[in-house]
Amino acid sequence: MRVAIVGAGLAGLACAKYLVDMGHTPILMESRDVLGGLVAAWKDEDGDWYETGLHVFFGAYPNMLQLMGELGIDDRLQWKEHTLIFNQPEKPGVLSRFDVPDIPAPINIITSILRNNDMLTWEQKLRFAVGLLPAIVRGQKYVEDMDQYSLLEWLRMRGVDERVNSDIFIAASKALTFINPEEVSATVPLTALNRFLQERYGSKIAFLDGSPTERLCQPIVDYVTERGGEVHLKRPLKQIVLNPDSTVKGFLIRDLDRGEEELVTADAYVSALPVDVMKVLMPEPWKGIDVFQKMEGLEGVPVINIHLWFDRKMTDVDQLLFSRSPLLSVYADMSNTCAEYANPDRSMLELVLAPAKDWIDKSEAEILAATMEELHRLFPNHFGGEDPAQLLKSKIVKTPRSVYTASPGRQACRPDQATPIANFFLAGSYTMQRYLGSMEGAVLSGKLAAQAINQRYEHGVSSTTPPREPVAV
Numbered sequence: 001m002r003v004a005i006v007g008a009g010l011a012g013l014a015c016a017k018y019l020v021d022m023g024h025t026p027i028l029m030e031s032r033d034v035l036g037g038l039v040a041a042w043k044d045e046d047g048d049w050y051e052t053g054l055h056v057f058f059g060a061y062p063n064m065l066q067l068m069g070e071l072g073i074d075d076r077l078q079w080k081e082h083t084l085i086f087n088q089p090e091k092p093g094v095l096s097r098f099d100v101p102d103i104p105a106p107i108n109i110i111t112s113i114l115r116n117n118d119m120l121t122w123e124q125k126l127r128f129a130v131g132l133l134p135a136i137v138r139g140q141k142y143v144e145d146m147d148q149y150s151l152l153e154w155l156r157m158r159g160v161d162e163r164v165n166s167d168i169f170i171a172a173s174k175a176l177t178f179i180n181p182e183e184v185s186a187t188v189p190l191t192a193l194n195r196f197l198q199e200r201y202g203s204k205i206a207f208l209d210g211s212p213t214e215r216l217c218q219p220i221v222d223y224v225t226e227r228g229g230e231v232h233l234k235r236p237l238k239q240i241v242l243n244p245d246s247t248v249k250g251f252l253i254r255d256l257d258r259g260e261e262e263l264v265t266a267d268a269y270v271s272a273l274p275v276d277v278m279k280v281l282m283p284e285p286w287k288g289i290d291v292f293q294k295m296e297g298l299e300g301v302p303v304i305n306i307h308l309w310f311d312r313k314m315t316d317v318d319q320l321l322f323s324r325s326p327l328l329s330v331y332a333d334m335s336n337t338c339a340e341y342a343n344p345d346r347s348m349l350e351l352v353l354a355p356a357k358d359w360i361d362k363s364e365a366e367i368l369a370a371t372m373e374e375l376h377r378l379f380p381n382h383f384g385g386e387d388p389a390q391l392l393k394s395k396i397v398k399t400p401r402s403v404y405t406a407s408p409g410r411q412a413c414r415p416d417q418a419t420p421i422a423n424f425f426l427a428g429s430y431t432m433q434r435y436l437g438s439m440e441g442a443v444l445s446g447k448l449a450a451q452a453i454n455q456r457y458e459h460g461v462s463s464t465t466p467p468r469e470p471v472a473v
């Protein structure tokens with residue numbers, strides 16, 4: 001069966017991969033000249049990589065780990081020490097660690113919290129544990145129901161000390177969703193926390209050993225094309241062309257090299273586009289359909305990724321760091337964490353600026369100046385003395401609409417991969433799957449879309465949605 005897919009982010013790529021495994025022929029078309037969407041990366045004039053986002057992988061990413069295993073590239077993940085490291089705003093330059101011992105979950109996480117005495121008092125820890133209990137005991141159903149509340153509302157309802165919010169959850173919320181606890185749905189951080197509490201290595205972090213475009217996306221393309229699939233760059237979808245019964249007749253694709261348009265036809269069609277683009281390209285007759293109407297409630301969140309190259313080593317920490325600064329979210333010295341970016345003499349800091357709504361329209365000079373001010377607090381030793389660290393160069397990548405904004409009530413807006421249109425499917429980390437707006441969520445959504453296509457065509461296509469069986473993931 002021939003399946004046309006638009007969007008070569010991780011969702012579209014994973015969908016194509018699992019379709020070839022099922023014996024189908026995916027034709028994947030991407031608008032840009034680079035693979036990966038939100039994980040895309042480029043080389044600058046000096047041969048240095050810069051990326052759309054600082055990306056880390058977690059032990060609790062079963063579908064991503066399985067995919068990389070199936071591609072034979074799981075050795076490209078560089079696993080770090082099992083620890084979470086936070087800056088302490090009140091003690092510039094001092095780090096606080098939550099070291100997770102190698103014992104079964106959830107005792108490993110609980111031990112790491114109990115052992116850390118820098119950030120929380122015993123009373124705060126106790127009230128935190130008691131507050132979290134229903135999320136742990138009553139499981140994912142309870143966590144899903146909490147989508148009506150913001151994280152901050154939920155923490156207050158549960159009597160958790162405000163200090164836990166300011167010390168832990170602002171950092172976690174910014175890192176996971178690029179927004180603050182008063183804006184984020186309680187479901188999102190609680191889902192992540194539950195995964196970490198259930199899996200021994202769930203919160204263990206890995207970095208890819210090079211750029212995601214070359215080291216993760218290209219191997220998927222090679223796998224797909226070696227098995228008869230096709231992947232084309234610079235082929236934006238212009239229009240979803242419909243049959244009289246509102247099923248898809250074809251994808252109208254523009255070929256940017258030849259300046260021509262072509263109606264690409266197939267047995268099934270997949271949008272792996274960002275939700276904001278899908279909303280714009282939504283055919284008029286579909287707009288009244290409940291599932292598509294609800295997608296109007298989803299919108300990408302702005303975020304900025306900053307790269308700074310220095311004339312010296314700023315830190316020897318080989319791990320992700322939670323800055324706990326108002327401007328920044330997480331950061332890492334990529335010259336330590338990533339083999340291909342390694343440099344024993346000079347640092348390349350990659351930093352995520354979030355929330356970015358007040359910064360996305362500002363000039364690069366303003367963003368850089370504010371970031372450097374923050375760095376004086378994060379690395380006082382390198383800026384205070386007579387020989388301060390020199391910034392050699394910088395790159396700033398702005399993404400005005402990235403993953404869906406995970407505010408309260410969004411769960412009800414996230415569509416299933418199978419749609420009411422018989423030959424049309426959705427993939428993308430914004431679609432409904434249990435791993436939020438993440439690389440794991442994107443891969444899982446692509447796999448679920450491939451399974452939904454396979455299942456629907458096994459049962460024969462009709463113009464109404466056939467019932468979906470639950471699939472194991």
Ligand SMILES: Cc1cc2nc3c(=O)[nH]c(=O)nc-3n(C[C@H](O)[C@H](O)[C@H](O)COP(=O)(O)OP(=O)(O)OC[C@H]3O[C@@H](n4cnc5c(N)ncnc54)[C@H](O)[C@@H]3O)c2cc1C
Pocket residue numbers: 006007008009010011012029030031032035036037038039052053054055056057235236237238272273274277303304305352399402403427428429430437438439440441442
């Ligand atoms: C700064 C940042 C940091 C992040 N950090 C992490 C992290 O540490 N861990 C983690 O798990 N996740 C992280 N994420 C989230 C993760 O990157 C995304 O959830 C995931 O990559 C989304 O994949 P996707 O395929 O669903 O969407 P996208 O990557 O958005 O893919 C959509 C694709 O569609 C293409 N497209 C758009 N319009 C058209 C058109 N008209 N025709 C054809 N193609 C089109 C786009 O170019 C793109 O390639 C981060 C994201 C950002 C921005």
